[in-house]
Amino acid sequence: MNTDTADVVVIGAGIAGASAAAALAQSRKVIVLEREAFPGMHSTGRSAALFSEIYGSEQIRALSRASREFFYSPPQGFADTPIVRPRAVLHIAAAGQTAQLDAFVALPDVAPAIRLLTAEEARAECPILREDYVVAAAMETASADVDVDALHRGWLRQLKSRNGRLIVDAEVVRITRSGAGWRVETRDRQIETKVVVNAAGAWADTIAKLAQVKTIGLQPFRRTAMVIDVPSEMENDLWPMVIDIDEQFYFRPDAGALFLSPADETPTDPCDAQPEELDIAIAIDRFQAAATLDVRRVRRSWAGLRSFVADRNPVVGYAPDAPGFFWLAGQGGYGIQTAPAMGRLACALVKGERAPDDLARFGVNVDELRPDRLHENVEAADAD
Numbered sequence: 001m002n003t004d005t006a007d008v009v010v011i012g013a014g015i016a017g018a019s020a021a022a023a024l025a026q027s028r029k030v031i032v033l034e035r036e037a038f039p040g041m042h043s044t045g046r047s048a049a050l051f052s053e054i055y056g057s058e059q060i061r062a063l064s065r066a067s068r069e070f071f072y073s074p075p076q077g078f079a080d081t082p083i084v085r086p087r088a089v090l091h092i093a094a095a096g097q098t099a100q101l102d103a104f105v106a107l108p109d110v111a112p113a114i115r116l117l118t119a120e121e122a123r124a125e126c127p128i129l130r131e132d133y134v135v136a137a138a139m140e141t142a143s144a145d146v147d148v149d150a151l152h153r154g155w156l157r158q159l160k161s162r163n164g165r166l167i168v169d170a171e172v173v174r175i176t177r178s179g180a181g182w183r184v185e186t187r188d189r190q191i192e193t194k195v196v197v198n199a200a201g202a203w204a205d206t207i208a209k210l211a212q213v214k215t216i217g218l219q220p221f222r223r224t225a226m227v228i229d230v231p232s233e234m235e236n237d238l239w240p241m242v243i244d245i246d247e248q249f250y251f252r253p254d255a256g257a258l259f260l261s262p263a264d265e266t267p268t269d270p271c272d273a274q275p276e277e278l279d280i281a282i283a284i285d286r287f288q289a290a291a292t293l294d295v296r297r298v299r300r301s302w303a304g305l306r307s308f309v310a311d312r313n314p315v316v317g318y319a320p321d322a323p324g325f326f327w328l329a330g331q332g333g334y335g336i337q338t339a340p341a342m343g344r345l346a347c348a349l350v351k352g353e354r355a356p357d358d359l360a361r362f363g364v365n366v367d368e369l370r371p372d373r374l375h376e377n378v379e380a381a382d383a384d
Contacts, residue, residue: 002189006031009184009193011207013039015335016328017199018155019343025164035171052143054110056334059313062363063338070340078154084144088240092137100245105138114138126239128291146336175211197326202270202305204329213322216315216374218307221265224279226301227257249286273303306333320372326350327371
């Protein structure tokens, strides 16, 4: 068996693990272990790839705002092409949904970034919306599509350039205490390390159990997506992404076609998620209720996992019951748009430093992200 040493072992080479590992490799010896044959196979590679400062929970929105500068002005040489491309987001309301839309646009950090549209104005932005469906809408214009591959590869290149190592086909099978640190084992390798960063996505609680660390109640949910054809004469590249205000579906242009999801959240075990015919049918039905486009062919379909804890905020910080075991999990479907800020935050906290000052200015509250908040909530509920 091969034996290595590291200051930090990061488990999981998706967007969360890659961003944190690249930052840590500036000052630490870092090894990243990826169970699959290539990084980003699961949630990272199956994302809708949207950057929006007003999408998600309050803390997700704050982390997204703190990530904007990186997306639009990445470090020199980070990527060969722009990471983001402008894409407006149109939040639509049908009859009976206007109260939800009003509540959304009234949020203090949402209101400055969005403007209300009439139904007619919404249809001008996306001509396939039905006249008898949309009654009101709100538009965000500072949002963007994200080139996830360019973003992910940029951090993996940084990791390598800073002498960090990525090892694929390296499923972790055992984690044990070793002196003041940890021993992490795969089938053919063991690594002695001071810190374990658990960035295993939907498998994060599984990794914690291997290490005999208290879990955080992480629940993976399956989400379905597909690409549908549009008529060749229909120029849709400049359409906004369209999101139902209750998030019952969303769609956006995708290289001359349309990306569509029913925004489903089906609880599941950690797995290589696959789409189900019923969810594809539900997506098409909801889409055709809102749009005039007749879906004649699904070009391809897939599913991914979004993993949340009870309060739907990410979990970032050292486990209270296991010194040197660091949580970086629970990003849900927002891991791409928050990754620049999350990577920096995780790096600082792993090193025992304060969170970067600019993150607090954007509204990031570390107390709402730390793992022990989850155990405190459970204990308080038990006491009641």
